[in-house]
Amino acid sequence: MAIAPPERRLWWKEPLDKAEIIWITIAFLWGIVMFLAMIYWHIVGEQNLSNEAYRIDPEVFAAKAEEMTEKYQVREEGDTGIPVVHPPPGSDVYLISRLWEWWPILELEKDQSYRLHLSSMDWQHGFSLQPTNINVQVHPNYDLVMTIKPNEAGTFSVVCNEFCGIGHHTMVGRIYVTER
């Protein structure tokens, strides 16, 4: 029994049953398949998180975002006073996260690539793009750069999905994607 010492003192010399060998082999091969799947997806898949990241001071990041906003602001969102920015395709786009907002609002074009920079001014936040459902962690002092290519037009929301204090559930940003 499993609660008593093994009957055969030399338990490590027992032969294996065929069924067990088969199952262990299948399970082992399945592990290899799953391992290779991740590598395969880096080669042919279109959804891979970039490895590009830099250390950055929050002030420096904020300055870049403000500069971009000044240059490419197209309007304000309703009467909220939040700027809406339409940066040129292919450019570097900065999205600030801080307690408790995503700033500014971005307007992107469908099927165009952008280098999106994410960083936090204070605590950690979670970039959760809805309804498409892409989720990326945002840290202070790190500038995460990923190339995104919206594949559908419409209004998207950025919900914060890392707990960031009492206003966490009010932290929602927006990304518009326009047809070209």
Add this chain to the structure above:
Amino acid sequence: MAANTAFRTCPDTGLKVHLPAQALIKANAVAAVVFLLLGGLFGLFVALTRWPEVHLLPAESFYAVLTAHGMDVLLFWIIFFEIAILYFASAILLNCRLAAPWLGWVAFILMLVGAIIANVAVIQGESSVMFTSYVPMKAAPHFYLGLILFAVGALIGVGIFFATLVIAREERTYEGSVPLVTFGAVTAAIIAVFTLASGAIILIPTFLWSLGYIAHIDSMTYKLVWWAMGHSSQQINVSAHVAVWYAIAAIVLGAKPLSEKVSRSAFLLYILFLQLASAHHLLVEPGVSSEWKIFNTSYAIYLAVLGSLIHGMSVPGAIEAAQRGKGYTRGVFEWLTKAPWGNPAFSGMALSLVMFGFLGGISGVVMGTEQINLIMHNTLYVPGHFHGTVVAGTTLAFMAITYLVVPLIFQRELLVPKMAQWQPYVFGLGVAGISLFMMGAGTLGVARRHWDITFADSTLTFDYPGAAFLMLGLNGIFAIMAAVGGAMYIVVVVASILFGKRREGAGEPAPQPAEPPAGAAVGSYGNAGTLHLPGTYVLVGVFFVAFVLYYFINWKYLSEVWPLS
């Protein structure tokens, strides 16, 4: 020094029970149950708050209660119980005296005081940082202090376990190798040392930081080290509950492992590869390379998963072999239909095994795939997954073995046996519900740790699909069921310990440790060719097909979201 008076002989198993060990097992188990009660209640409040139509708590208390829930159940309930298991698997199963019981009490008091301090800190309201306490969000210093004291206490407990193993070997209290269950406990304990050390390495500086002695803690470093504790400690749970599965199968059915070699090797894989799993929590973080993520998230090449897959066959296999040995040989599944489903120890173990595999296991591997994590990270999918592992798996297994511990260690008969009989089903169904519906909501993008998915107070808002609201409503309903199941467990345990009939001396053969059956199927385990376990093969086959299908479905989901690189 180990006076004879310090022992009694168990009338059911013939094991020599060291009384100081027994007292410590009782104390730790009782503390565990108290924190389960507290934490479970908090869990119910959380679920009822996340049910949009009910929205029980205000935001501030919600975040405090959620912090307390995670901490009380994941750390305190589970680890107190595991310390009890370690003492049981060493002193009791090896017929040995426990090393330094006085130190066991020191450990116990440290853990208890630490747990109380941490709870006070959270209830005071200045430490609503979630049990993960990610920097730079700061809690009150005594929050960290409480956790550190608890971890130190637990580490001492683990040390006593190892010391007891040494004593047992020196005093030759057993023959040959340690039993498989003890071997599983050794696995858990080795991982625990790594885990608790990681916890100390990160929590002590964080404590000093909260006091102002350290200026800055890097948020990525914190997460990397914190999860070396946080995730690896889940592997303590897995090792412990797998050991419990084997123990229950042995005690209730007299089941023997199909092959000691296979089962022990599977435990060994846990030790060798589980430490890498901190990566699961860093798959979408900046500054970590894909190579590192792929290697670590897959435990090299899924070798720790392999360990679980092996247990997934050898545990039901051992049960089938034992049942066939008793003559339940008709068809593929007579052994299963004639199993003691009315015995809560068995039914709890069986449900734990199935749900751990189907709900917790599959979802964990899928979510831990580097790229697939992008569509799940920090959504409710994550708590959905781990309520499948640590609640349906670990918690239910621990509940199940309690039904054996009460008669054997507390020497009381189970009071209200009818309630005990139903308990695993009520709790199991409730937990299956919360696990599934949280995963469902997560698939729809609903954030975890989030007070209001209607965004009523936000400048900008977002409308989750109606199905998300439905999922959260169903989650609330099943949470009530899980809470009822949890309450039933506590009623049975507390009533039995306080008022159950004493089983002094001979006593009735309550949960009879079955005679090892003499049937050919298990007569000599491990021998090639003697095993024929069609039922197990079918079950394992169904599991594997479900696994593969669900895995590829999620790649399909992933392929539809915005391209990013």
